[in-house]
Amino acid sequence: MQLKLISIILILHYMEYTVCQQHPSRHRQNKQSPGVNWGCHGGCLTCSDSNGCLSCKPRFFFFLERSGMRQVGVCLSSCPSGYYGTRSRSPDINKCTKCGLSNCDSCFNRNFCMRCKAGYYLLQGKCQETCPEGLIPSDTQRECVLDCTTECDSCLNGDTCNKCKAGLYLLEGKCHQTCPWEFEPNEQLTECIPKVHCEAGEWADWSPCSRRGKTCGFKRGEETRSRDILRPPSPHGDPCPPTTETRKCVVKKKKCAERRRGGKRQRNQRREKEGHDGQQEHMETGEVGDRDGLESRNKTEHRLRRGHSRDPVLPAGDAVR
Structure with a gap:
C-alpha cells in the first residue's frame, strides 16, 4: 500500500x-x-x-x-x-x-472496530447483526450489553437499570457488586453514593501556658489549641484528624499573689465561722444543762412528797408521852 x-x-x-x-x-x-x-x-x-x-x-x-x-x-x-x-x-x-471491516463506522486499527454502523452491534472489537445469549443489543450505544433483567429488579430500558437486585448497588443505570473508587454503598438506598471525606477547620490560637489548671507558680507547663470539624465523614470516607494539640511551654516563674490574699481571706472567714459555731454549741449545751437540773430537782421534790404521805398516823392515845 x-x-x-x-x-x-x-x-x-x-x-x-x-x-x-x-x-x-x-x-x-x-x-x-x-x-x-x-x-x-x-x-x-x-x-x-x-x-x-x-x-x-x-x-x-x-x-x-x-x-x-x-x-x-x-x-x-x-x-x-x-x-x-x-x-x-x-x-x-x-x-x-x-478499516478492514465493512460494517465498521470507526476503528482503532484495521481489524479492531470502535463503533459500528447502524444495524450492527459492537462486541469485542467486531460488529455483529445479533448478540449472543445473555447479551442484548443497545441501539443507542450500538453495542451488545448485559441483559438488564439478569441484575436489575426493574429497568428503564434494555441497558439502563432503575433498581438493582439484593446485594447489588445502582450507579448511573448499572448494577455493581462493589462500588467504584470514590463511591461507597448505601444499604438503605441500595446505591453507590460519593464518599464524603472529613473536613477540619483552621487551628485556633494557643492557650496561655498553664500547669495543673494554674497559670502561676511554675516555670514549665503546657499550652493547647483546638479546631472544629466542618464536615464529618461518611462511613467509608477519610476519618477526621486530631482536633486538639498540646505542646510544652516555658514561662518566667511568678508568685500567685492574688491567690495568696484570697487564701488568707478564706482562712479568716473559716475561723470566724468556727468561733460562731463553738459559741452556739456552748449556749446550746448550757440550755441543756439547765433543763436537766430542773428536771432533777422536780423529781427529788416529788419523791419527798411521796415519802411524807407514806408515814404511819399514830392514834391519839399512843402519842408519845
Whole structure:
C-alpha cells in the first residue's frame, strides 16, 4: 500500500513538473508562495491545481477523496468514517487507512472496530447483526450489553437499570457488586453514593501556658489549641484528624499573689465561722444543762412528797408521852 501511495505521489509530481514546463510563469509563482495555489487546502504542504494536495503539513493525514471519476488529495486533521489514521516517522506521509471491516463506522486499527454502523452491534472489537445469549443489543450505544433483567429488579430500558437486585448497588443505570473508587454503598438506598471525606477547620490560637489548671507558680507547663470539624465523614470516607494539640511551654516563674490574699481571706472567714459555731454549741449545751437540773430537782421534790404521805398516823392515845 505504501509503495502504491509513493507511486501516486511520484506520478503527481511528474504531472506537476510537466505543467510547470508548459507554464513557467505559474511555476515561478508557486516558488514564490509555496503551498498556496488553486488546488491547495489549509493542511497541504505541497499541491497541484489538478490533483490537489501532494503532501501534508505535520499532524495532518493525507486522504484520496473521490471527485467524480477522479481522486483528489486532501489533508485532514482526522480521518473520515470508515478510516483510521496512521502516523509514520516522516510527518509528510501520515495517511488515512480504510478499516478492514465493512460494517465498521470507526476503528482503532484495521481489524479492531470502535463503533459500528447502524444495524450492527459492537462486541469485542467486531460488529455483529445479533448478540449472543445473555447479551442484548443497545441501539443507542450500538453495542451488545448485559441483559438488564439478569441484575436489575426493574429497568428503564434494555441497558439502563432503575433498581438493582439484593446485594447489588445502582450507579448511573448499572448494577455493581462493589462500588467504584470514590463511591461507597448505601444499604438503605441500595446505591453507590460519593464518599464524603472529613473536613477540619483552621487551628485556633494557643492557650496561655498553664500547669495543673494554674497559670502561676511554675516555670514549665503546657499550652493547647483546638479546631472544629466542618464536615464529618461518611462511613467509608477519610476519618477526621486530631482536633486538639498540646505542646510544652516555658514561662518566667511568678508568685500567685492574688491567690495568696484570697487564701488568707478564706482562712479568716473559716475561723470566724468556727468561733460562731463553738459559741452556739456552748449556749446550746448550757440550755441543756439547765433543763436537766430542773428536771432533777422536780423529781427529788416529788419523791419527798411521796415519802411524807407514806408515814404511819399514830392514834391519839399512843402519842408519845
